[in-house]
Amino acid sequence: MTRSVPDKPSLEGIEEAWAARWEAEGTYAFDRGAERAEVYSIDTPPPTVSGSLHVGHVFSYTHTDAVARYQRMRGKTVFYPMGWDDNGLPTERRVENHFGVRCDPNVPYDPAFEPPAKPDDKRKVAISRRSFVELCQQLTVEDEKVFESLWRRLGLSVDWAMTYATIGETARRASQRMFLRNLARGEAYSAEAPTIWDVTFQTAVAQAELEDRERPGAYHRFGFARADGQGAVEIETTRPELLAACCALVAHPDDERYQPLFGTTVTTPLFEVEVPVLAHELAQPDKGSGIAMICTFGDTTDVTWWRELQLPTRSILERNGRTKAECPEWITTDAGRASYEKLAGKTVFSAQAAVVEQLRETGALIGEPRAITHPVKFYEKGDRPLEIVTSRQWYIRNGGRDADLRAALAARGADLDWHPPFMRHRYESWVQGLNGDWLISRQRYFGIPFPVWYPVEADGTVANDRPILPAEDALPVDPSSDRPPGFDEAQRGQPGGFVADPDVMDTWATSSLSPQIACGWEDDPDLFARTFPMDLRPQGHDIIRTWLFSTMVRSHLEHGVAPWHNAGISGWILDPDRKKMSKSKGNVVTPLGLLEEHGTDGVRYWAASGRPGTDTAFDPNQMNVGRRLAKKLLNASRFALNLGEAPPGAFPSAAVDLSLLAALVRLVEEATNAFESYDYARALERTESFFWSFCDDHLELVKQRSYGDGGDEGAASARATLELTLSVVQRLFAPFLCFVTEEVWSWWQEGSIHRAAWPSVAEIPGGGDPLVTAVAAPALAAVRRAKSEQKRSLLWPVERLVVTDKTERLAALRLAEGDLVAAGTLAAIEYTELAGEGVASYEVTLGPA
């Protein structure tokens, strides 16, 4: 092919130009005809489109893209779809704020509904569920366009013909189908049980979505009257507002202080309810007074006690986070009922104040509350402490209540190759710490509904234990608008009719099926066979317990295999002050702004420098370094190609050239090995290091010879070597600097570099001695140093260079003499044997001008 090297090569605009070409030419299109062994399939994390992409996304998606490009160049057909996570609570919140609306399922659907022109945060308009869902769909479509355009600007080699959305039809069908299969096998079940509950969003949440936050609290000490009238049993609690929900006291069975009380009863202060004193190993003698108040429910330990000691349920908290307005039936005395009146219908905070005030007034409170800070459970997206309420929910068995399943899932984790390997511990400790099944139902609106109806009995009660299910081929269904088989719509909500399950699935219940959704499970068995189990799951370490684990659960239960072979875990981006990059700061630094300022290749260079699994500092400086590297590649390529084309049949023969190629062979081996173990950062670092010394030393050494100063044979060798080296280096950089490498490749090669073969050692002539370059480079540096120190230009003539070195090194240096003389503008080189041990030394005598 004829060369077409621009006079003034530039990085300006290459992103748009090449992204358009790649799209037009289908450079990254997936080849559906490829067999499984030829395919490399990637379970791309679907970003949450209701949020904004930030630097962390750019970071980790670049890692995956580098791996994808490497695999493609290795000859694999890369299956690299993109998903959008658009269902669930985050989208609801975005829609509420964006349009100034809120969903109220009681509002009838209005086909003519238009969102308010000006959203009013304080007075959100109540709209029907259907209108709300429509707004969610409308906004996510817009958001997804923005995301896609950024990903294209970042150069992700995704096949954009293969996108999916977690609220899309494919995802809905897969989610419902998998749920039905889980149900049929007994892996999914519904149960009325104590549930961790967010009072703001008024939905249940799962164990995996909890986090601890340090909050101020206080120990309150007060006494329970003993039945024998012999004084009181003192307890300490941080939750006095739950005193009315107390159903027992508990102490450790070996605690001698309380052994006489086991089996007796005591009476709660204020509410005058008689409760038993019981023994349980979970009670800790050294906590508080050693005896605890069990309430339904203050925390998960209460749930355990309640269940194992078979206590009655005495809930006083409603789902909105307020105490019941009516006095509970278990409070029977007039004084007790009067006490309850003072906290009825209050928030937890106010109820606590009301109880403490009464305890103080009646003299029951012993001492003053002692302020502490303690960890309190929060929903990770919430800002009020979680409560525990009893409700009917759907669960999927995940080993939390089944040791065999837990062991099997732990073993699946060991099936994966983790990159980096230590991330496996996160998975293992999570599996070991599971304390209940996976709660998948949410009392929300924008999500995938459970494909379930229930019969309504003649007396109007709902038969939750006899769900009516659709056939698989009817999926997806929306039970709130579709009717169950064998019923008329008129029977909805009627005795003898049916009702829909009102809940939606949590978004993890869908994203846990990303491999099935992306690979066309059941919908496209041919594609599925070519892509599943997938090769790589790339993701952040913060969602090992959610996304990675839940995906493993679904695949294990349905397919009996791990859903991938490799898990590539990315680190986080840290502020320069080593804290996790905050959202506010992350939003100030927009990804698009970075790409525009530093160039995509510059940003990708910074991202790819972050080693797998390692948290990395946000460092615009590194992006500049990357941009400079891209520019250097541009200029060095232009220079080398303009030295002249090697004549046909030319081959490397000069010692300096063969020496360079020996180093190039090592480089190819190292970069390839690094990529094979998912250490893209190492591959980049090695290539960069080679490239700079190639520019600084080799190019300088062979410049004159390439021009033809030393004869045709020398020039042919130099040019052939430069062409080969350039070709290899450009390809080694291609997974990282995807734009500039494509640009320079296009000057002199056919087709996209991203479809070119990854370099192999077989294409590089051997027989060279690495020592030649290794001794010529420091000699040249010594000459440059002398000129620099004597403040002369690098073209200043050198009268004499005396090299003192060991015999074999001098021999190698002689092989580079011609090139060294030309590069250093030397008049003569003298060689002196180095006697005994020691290091090489150089004596440089500059000539007159």
Add this chain to the structure above:
RNA sequence: GGGCGUAUGGCUCAGUUGGUUAGAGCGCUGCCUUCACACGGCAGAGGUCACAGGUUCGAAUCCUGUUACGCCCACCA
């Protein structure tokens, strides 16, 4: 309480089976308009490799312990 990771010049990091004077980039200083690149190039200064022991002819690298920071899990009356 259990576990994982990190600790190398002012900053960000390499250092893969232990091997000659510990590397790079940024920043700093000096020089060079040099026919690829001045948003460039060349060169210089700068490190008791967290600390204490140990193994070894030899340790940033292996072992033991300690400290600091970060994270995960569990517990949280």
